[in-house]
Amino acid sequence: MRPTITQLDGWNLDGLQRAAEAARANADTLSTSVEDCSRAASAAGGWHGRTKDAATRRIDAEVDHGYEVRAVLLRVADDADDAHRGLRHARTYVLDQKNLALGGGFAVAPDGGVTHPDPEKAGEAGVFQLNLHSGLDEIERLDDLFGARLGESLADLAAMRDGQPDITLPDGTLRDPDAVAIRLASMSEDDRADFFATLSPLAQRQLVIAAPEKLGNLNGVPFARRIEANEIAIRNALTAEKQKPDRDDSRIKQLEAMLAPIPNPAGVGELGTTPAATGAGATPYQDMVDRKFVAFSTEGNGRMIELLGEMDSGAAGVGVYVPGTSTNLNGSGSNHVAAWNIADQTGGPVFLYMEGDFPQSLTSLSDGAPSPRFAAEMAPRLVEFGREIDREVAAGAPGTPVSYVGHSYGGSIVGSAEQLGLRADRVLHASSAGTGVFDTGWNNPNPAVQRYSMTAPGDLIGVVQSYPEAGLSIPGGIRVPGNPHASAELGGDPDEVPGVTRLDTGFYGTALGGHRVGEVVFGPDGHGKYWDDPKSTAFGNIVGVISGGAVTGYVERGIETPWIDVGLGDNGNGAKEAFDAGKAASAGALFDVDPYADPRITDNPELGPRVAVR
Incomplete structure (x- = not known):
């Protein structure tokens, strides 16, 4: 969305920063919880049998699910942080230019148009107008970019509420994304590239969320998806490093x-x-x-x-x-x-x-x-x-x-x-x-x-x-x-x-x-x-x-x-x-x-x- 300067005056971007902090805190809480659960199950060394095996499988699946949700929450946090930083800077720039123009006797329209009653100042008015339009263009770009990213992340969270959904393959069959990632890792680079090209964008994104450390380093996977996977892997590495006793x-x-x-x-x-x-x-x-x-x-x-x-x-x-x-x-x-x-x-x-x-x-x-x-x-x-x-x-x-x-x-x-x-x-x-x-x-x-x-x-x-x-x-x-x-x-x-x-x-x-x-x-x-x-x-x-x-x-x-x-x-x-x-x-x-x-x-x-x- 491209705001008017009047609308921009009333913007309060602090909510973006609070959203980022909340998403990051929830990701940390989730990570700690699933890790505690996993450690507790592993520590039950005297418990054996079919019930233990079933419980272990379920716990492992939920731990895996927890890490996938954490990855999306961290993506939300980073995108909200980036949006707050970029929009705050661009907003400050536009409002500063507006105030400078008003202070110089120029009239500033809500859409960034600038005029002056003195015809000799038309050139200076044009410079202010160019600066204001440039700043509004950047705000529109950032708003569209991060709006789409955050919308995508929210859709991912909704889809994985009850577990990571299966991937639909080109032949219509459904497969667990972790199993597909394992299959991809066993292929040659050329076969991997051919297979990946047959997947829908949604299926590709599900794979990235399910196995970022694997997908991010696999030759044959398109660079765009490797970049998405490694962004998650870097966030995961940062979270893990901060939790180490000898960080x-x-x-x-x-x-x-x-x-x-x-x-x-x-x-x-x-x-x-x-x-x-x-x-x-x-x-x-x-x-x-x-x-x-x-x-x-x-x-x-x-x-x-x-x-x-x-x-x-x-x-x-x-x-x-x-x-x-x-x-x-x-x-x-x-x-x-x-x-x-x-x-x-x-x-x-x-x-x-x-x-x-x-x-x-x-x-x-x-x-x-x-x-x-x-x-x-x-x-x-x-x-x-x-x-x-x-x-x-x-x-x-x-x-x-x-x-x-x-x-x-x-x-x-x-x-x-x-x-x-x-x-x-x-x-x-x-x-x-x-x-x-x-x-x-x-x-x-x-x-x-x-x-x-x-x-x-x-x-x-x-x-x-x-x-x-x-x-x-x-x-x-x-x-x-x-x-x-x-x-x-x-x-x-x-x-x-x-x-x-x-x-x-x-x-x-x-x-x-x-x-x-x-x-x-x-x-x-x-x-x-x-x-x-x-x-x-x-x-x-x-x-x-x-x-x-x-x-x-x-x-x-x-x-x-x-x-x-x-x-x-x-x-x-x-x-x-x-x-x-x-x-x-x-x-x-x-x-x-x-x-x-x-x-x-x-x-x-x-x-x-x-x-x-x-």
Whole structure:
């Protein structure tokens, strides 16, 4: 409904917030009650027989029913909260604009029309009118959106009052939704997709409510339904975490941020570098959207695949961003902001891919960045998920190119996935740890794939890239391990693989982390700081690869500081790169300085050539 400004003046939105609180409190009460019932039945260890078996079956069914009702109540609570937040902000904006106009002597009509008796103020009146109409449009959008969502939830609650209703299959038979979910899990991805397409929207929603944790991570299930399922799964995880005696406050904060609305990537400008810009208490925008997760699990360090932006036919490209070492669910805020900024600049959908455990240490040989096992475990899953992206692209945006960007350890994951048959239109190794952990070449089924790479001068990953897979022997009989992310066929340095176009990491476009605008991306900070700078050359290259057009090609530079001199020919030369890194480390240890600070370009200060992306 589109209200008049007169009606808006009388709106009291506090009832929405009270409804949210009541729904959440009832969900908590229900959850506690069914869990107490289940525990009491389990504790009756001395009771045996047919009556016990029947009682256990009934209790299990009611516990399952209770969890399903709780999921819908939590959805009501979240939607009511989001509606209250969005409508309150939009209402305040409209009324503030009205008061400013009235204070300036303008007349404001109930529909937002603005006039002034002085003809010379017609332009100013037009601005006020545009602002008022924009605010009323947003109120109408939010009212329609959340009215439909809350109506759907109320219908779901009514339908499941006496238990979760059976699902009607295409042949007219009725099946318990839990049994259908189990059947779906046993199918292949293609069979699952075909079967799911035959179900009605109501049946699909019933499945999501019945088995959200299962449906949210099943390939072959449409992304829209996986997103709905994972929203429930995240709410359930948040409720469960809050009830733990040793609750993880960092996890709670992260889950709350995942459920909080964020600015729409379509056209609000950069988020900068602050993860809190997307969480509760963020600066409100008129166009806020829910976060979307096509995979979620609390397993290990926490896993997720987040979709930012929309999959539609107008997108210039689809991006998949695979981050690197130390990535985990609780600390994923900066990865989310980087993916948001990519989606904002490309105008298309971007997937933040965290479907697996990443190494948390840079040095541990068994469970840190030197270990290939994380890449070996995640690569097959990335190949499978790539097929799901292709399925969604074919349905919603046919012909749109799909690009994979692997940063640091993520570059090894992407390279390993290509070795296993990942289909991609474009691949970018950004400060990549290597070409892949398997002893083969890349086996991308797309013969027209375009591959790109970029590594900043002085980035210590360059030393790793240059190590041969077999390792080195140094004087004294000491054996230095090789790069475990180096393919025996391709080597370890994506920058030097034939057919890969190397790009320029270039310069910072924002003053951050002690770096000035226009400073060359260099040294250890050059490994990842450009991900925090949407105006940097390197970030622009990420955007350019995904969206097409043109990118900035590589130019080798000579760079020096008071403590280190990286000369022409050092990049890609393992011995020279190791010498430069050792010299810098010695200077830092002996003189307590940052040996990479205040870099000066001695050779080739210009940007590299523009390179067309097909």
